[in-house]
Amino acid sequence: MPASWAPxxxxxxxxxxxxxDERGNDVYSETEVDYPDCHMQPGSREEDLDNRDTTTSEWWIDGPSDMDVVETDEVKVAGVRYEIDGKPKRxxxxTGRLAHVEMTIREVSG
Known part of the structure; x- marks a missing residue:
């Protein structure tokens, strides 16, 4: 992908x-891998004012073909952590080669 299109x-x-741990709760370690040359664009946004003041923001990401990502991972962009919504699409x-990976991510605040 051209760098200007995927900065x-x-x-x-x-x-x-x-x-x-001592109470039987799972203990986790985290590994992080950076993937440059991705494209990110805004999706929908919803507010739930009936039950509490919550905003859900959705984004779409197109990543390189070698991006190792599954639906149980999370992603960070510019220091903000997002959940992956559903399975990433390959x-x-x-030509039959993998062209890119596409995923929907979301951030819930409030």
């Missing part, structure tokens, strides 16, 4: 269970 670096955060090209 964003996305950090994939993967949590792995490494044991349990798009092929007309």
């Amino acid at each position: 964003v670096t996305v950090t994939v955060v993967r949590r792995t269970v490494t044991g349990t 798009w092929g090209s007309p």
